[in-house]
Amino acid sequence: MSRNQPYGGRESRRVRREQARQLAKELLKTQRESTPRTKRYGSDLFWAFVISLVHIPWTYIVPEERPWSIAVAWVLWICAFFFLARLFLRWSFDRSWPRIARLGTTAVASMTLLYFAASSIWSVMQPVYLYVAPTRDLIDGERRAFFVIHEGPRTPSNVEIELRDNKSGVAVVAKFAEIDATPSNLITLQYFWFAPSTPWDEDYTITIASFGNPRAVQHLIVSATHKVLQYAVQVSVDGLRRPVIQCRDSLLPTSYHIAENSKQSCDRWMKIPLEFEDRLQPPAHTVQLPDGSLTIMREDAPTPQPGSETLPDTRHLSEWQRSQIEAELSKYPGHKILIMASSGGNTWSYAQEFKKVFTSAGWRVIGPNRVEPFYESMIDVQLSANGSLGVMKPEIAAIRDGFAKAAIKHRKNVTLDPEVPDDIVLWVGAKSPEGISPDDCAPFSFKHKAGDAKPCAFTRVSKKPLTLPPP
DSSP states (O other): OTTTHHHHHHHHHHHHHHHHHHHHHHHHHHHHHHSOHHHHHHHHHHHHHHHHHHHHHHHHHSOSOOHHHHHHHHHHHHHHHHHHHHHHHHHHHHTTOOHHHHHHHHHHHHHHHHHHHHHHHHHHTSOOEEEEEEOSSEETTTBEEEEEEEESSSOOEEEEEEEEETTTOOEEEEEEEEOOOOGGGSEEEEEEEEOOSSTTEEEEEEEEEETTEEEEEEEEEEEEETTEEEEEEEEEETTOSSOSEEEEOTTSOTTOOTTTTOOOOSHHHHOOOGGGGGGOSSOOSEEEOTTSOEEEOOOBOOOOOTTGGGSOOOOOOOHHHHHHHHHHHTTSTTOEEEEEEOSOHHHHHHHHHHHHHHHHTTOEEEEEEEOOGGGTTOBSEEEEEOOOTTOOOHHHHHHHHHHHHTTOOBOSSOEEOTTSOSSEEEEEOBOOOTTOOGGGBOOOOSSOOTTOOOTTSSBOSOOSOOOOOOO
């Protein structure tokens, strides 16, 4: 009997524990049945709703998207989620869901919430900066539009951009109230204009500041090398040890030291869609490409000043004007010039006076000859010569200087035309009204082709001579 007593004691203890568990289950069941479901679920739902209400005005109280404000917003969401998760666990327990289903669903929902919270906080902690990218082409032969490009998750406001031409020291400041930060609009139609001092060999320093964001400094090289536009770009942001952008195109000469250790092409950052140029304001009249070619985009008819028709149409070389021109021409006697004149009587007399001046200075003169009807719309006095850009023969420069000293209304730039024979051609056209200058008109060729615009059928905007890219 004594040998079986321990076994009986253990058995009785096991029975008592089982009875205690059954009693606990009965008490818990009785408590759940006695407690209304609205009371068991209502407190969790109430607190989740209250915290959600606090989160809604938070975005208006702290409108700037700063890391700490985003973190606080997610803490509020996590607190609301805690009460909803507890409500779900109680509800699923009451519905006798399997334990693995209840805990698995809660775990998946929790991990999803934490993932989005971490991603949001990490995204807003990324640096926000701006940089500029110029148009590939030279607009109207003298200026570029610089587009403002945004990087980062937040919208920069109170933006101030200073662009400095390192070749001339000239600087321009552009200000924007806000730069759109939507992912589909990283390149916006927010831009400013600048005329480089040395087109196709450009060196800039751009400083960009905006409210609440660190300053960005961009070094930019724009160069036409072998008739291909090449860039070197380096963008540094205050507080970051390394540049956020560093690229250099492969054909850029080694004389430029910006981003000299980079092998990354700049297409990703500097490539501006060509259709953006069509939306520039004011619209481009001409576009010069990196290979030096010029495309006419828009034509404007010349517009004289009101009342110009009342001015006399006659022109006459005074004795003083003749002396000024002869003083320059007499330095190069023996050269030959061809005079072409339109058919107007006053114009023809004016051309005859030029013939006398050139003959008196010892030049060989051919003409004046009547121009073809195509050239009848030319105005004032213009020069054409056979030559290459950058090489001005001294006898041609003497004619130009003599006209300038004598205050002759003429085109200040000589048209270099390979169709012109070895002679120099002096064009004498009708007197232009006030408000129109021959420099405003596009130059014309000695031998016109089908489709060519008639002389001074439209005006060019840029009065600066075109700068051709280096070979």
